[in-house]
Amino acid sequence: MEVVNKVVPNKEQMEGFLEPGHDGPIYMLNLLKFKEKADYADGRETDLTGAEAYGIYGAEVVDHLARVGGKPMFSAQVERLMLGEVEELWDTAAIAMYPSRKAMLEMMNSAAYQASAVHRTAGLAGQLNIELVEPVGALLTPKDG
DSSP states (O other), X not given: OOOOOBSSOOHHHHHHHHSSOOOSOEEEXXXXXXXXXXXXXXXXXXXXXXXXXXXXXXXXXXXXHHHTTOEEEEEEEOOOOOSSOOSSOOSEEEEEEESOHHHHXXXXXXXXXXXXXXXXXXXXXXXXXXXXXXXXXXHHSOOOO
């Protein structure tokens, strides 16, 4: 299995996201890899690391999520790989909840979000973004008795 981190979805991925599908809350698992030094597209000088630039985005995205009815669910530093193989580990894993794909798209298209996203792009070397739906009850619900 080849793993390729990206900063934006390709055409087929975006088309798939726009197709009718799950009608309800979605959870986006973000596996994030940061640049050593932030690199802003507008050429601004900065002493920020990629993680610090992404941290600015992360702090701002909480409000963007709330505006569309979403919220951050979890975020943690990746420590090590327990099972499987990849050439390089991600730096952070995060999960955000959106009430629907439509809400996520609405957030991404807002001018306020796009202003924040410059920090995301400056800080990310790449990521995997995995859409999750409907929790698997047997894995999440403890058995009685």
